[in-house]
Amino acid sequence: EVQLVQSGAEVKKPGESLKISCKGSGYSFTSYWIGWVRQMPGKGLEWMGIIYPGDSDTRYSPSFQGQVTISADKSISTAYLQWSSLKASDTAMYYCARSRDGYNIDFQHWGQGTLVTVSS
Amino acid sequence: EIVLTQSPGTLSLSPGERATLSCRASQSVSSSYLAWYQQKPGQAPRLLIYGASSRATGIPDRFSGSGSGTDFTLTISRLEPEDFAVYYCQQYGSSPTFGGGTKVEIK
Numbered sequence: 001e002v003q004l005v006q007s008g009a010e011v012k013k014p015g016e017s018l019k020i021s022c023k024g025s026g027y028s029f030t031s032y033w034i035g036w037v038r039q040m041p042g043k044g045l046e047w048m049g050i051i052y053p054g055d056s057d058t059r060y061s062p063s064f065q066g067q068v069t070i071s072a073d074k075s076i077s078t079a080y081l082q083w084s085s086l087k088a089s090d091t092a093m094y095y096c097a098r099s100r101d102g103y104n105i106d107f108q109h110w111g112q113g114t115l116v117t118v119s120s
Numbered sequence: 121e122i123v124l125t126q127s128p129g130t131l132s133l134s135p136g137e138r139a140t141l142s143c144r145a146s147q148s149v150s151s152s153y154l155a156w157y158q159q160k161p162g163q164a165p166r167l168l169i170y171g172a173s174s175r176a177t178g179i180p181d182r183f184s185g186s187g188s189g190t191d192f193t194l195t196i197s198r199l200e201p202e203d204f205a206v207y208y209c210q211q212y213g214s215s216p217t218f219g220g221g222t223k224v225e226i227k
Contacts, residue, residue: 037165037218044206044208044218044219044220044221045157045159045165045208045210045218045221046218047210047216047217047218059215061121061215061216061217062121062215095164095165097164097165100167100170100176104153104170104171104212105212105216106153106155106167106170106210106212107155107157107165107167108167108176108177110164110165110166111164112164113164
C-alpha cells in the first residue's frame with residue numbers, strides 16, 4: 001500500500017527556519033514525482049513545486065521560486081520542504097503528494113498534511 | 121502561467137440530482153493534462169479524474185470528466201450524500217496550477 005507520512009504540526013516565529021518532511025513507503029520512491037501543495041486557512045489549493053527523487057530534478061511554481069526549497073533523500077525515501085525565514089503569511093496546511101505515474105504529475109496519493117503556524 | 125477559473129463558486133443541489141462543474145483555462149491545456157480532485161473538510165484531496173476524462177482507481181462511475189483545449193467539465197450524474205465537498209481542477213502541463221474550487225453543498 002502506498003503511504004505518504006508527513007511530519008507533525010509546527011509552531012514557529014517569523015524569521016525562523018523550518019524543514020518539514022514526507023516519507024514515502026509501499027512503492028519505488030525514486031520512480032515517481034513528489035509534489036508540495038499549500039492550502040492557506042479557508043482557501044484553495046496552490047501548487048508549489050515537485051521533485052523527482054531519482055535524479056533530483058526539481059521544478060517550482062513561479063509564485064514559490066526562491067521562497068522555499070524542495071529536496072529529497074532517496075536513501076530514506078523522504079522528501080522535504082524548507083523555509084529559511086518564515087513569514088506570518090506562510091501559515092497554512094502543507095500537503096505532499098505522489099504522482100500517478102513516473103511521467104504525469106497529477107497526484108494520485110496524498111500525505112495527511114502538516115499544519116504550519118507562524119506567529120509572534 | 122495558465123489560470124484556471126472554476127464556476128460556479130457554489131452549487132446547491134439535493135441528493136440524487138446531477139451536478140455539472142466547469143473549469144475554464146486561460147490558455148489551451150496541452151494533451152488534456154487536466155485533473156479533478158475532491159476535498160472534504162479536514163481531509164487531503166482525492167484524485168477523481170486525470171487526462172480530462174479518465175477515472176482514477178476506485179472512483180465510482182457516477183463521476184465523469186469531459187472537455188479539451190480551454191473548457192473542461194466534471195459531471196456527477198446522481199449526487200450521493202458523500203459527494204458534497206469542494207472540487208478542484210488542476211492542469212498539470214507546464215507549470216501546474218489549480219483552479220479556485222467549486223463547493224457542492226446540500227440544498
